[in-house]
Amino acid sequence: MAKKSVIERNKKRSRLVKKYSAKRARLRELARDLSLSPEDRFNAQLKLAELPRNASPVRVRLRCEMSGRSRGNYRKFRLSRIALRDLASTGQIPGMVKSSW
DSSP: OOOHHHHHHHHHHHHHHHHHHHHHHHHHHHHHOTTSOHHHHHHHHHHHHHSOGGGSGGGOOOOOTTTOOOSSEETTTTEEHHHHHHHHHTTOSTTOOOOOO
């Protein structure tokens, strides 16, 4: 199990990403718009740089919903490989069976 503080920090980052996503998208669009003057584009870049660092989607880490494990996760289930195997073995994931050949 991951430390509670690390899990909460990641949740905080997710909330910030959601909060600033519209503003970030608008500023990025302005910064990339070649029809604007260079001064306007530069100002948009400066405003983009003023946003909190944790508001960037890149800083959010994919973590297991059950254990908080940061490595070996399946995006489709949002679970780590260990938690996924435990749930599949107990039959709690529909359609997933242990393979044997």
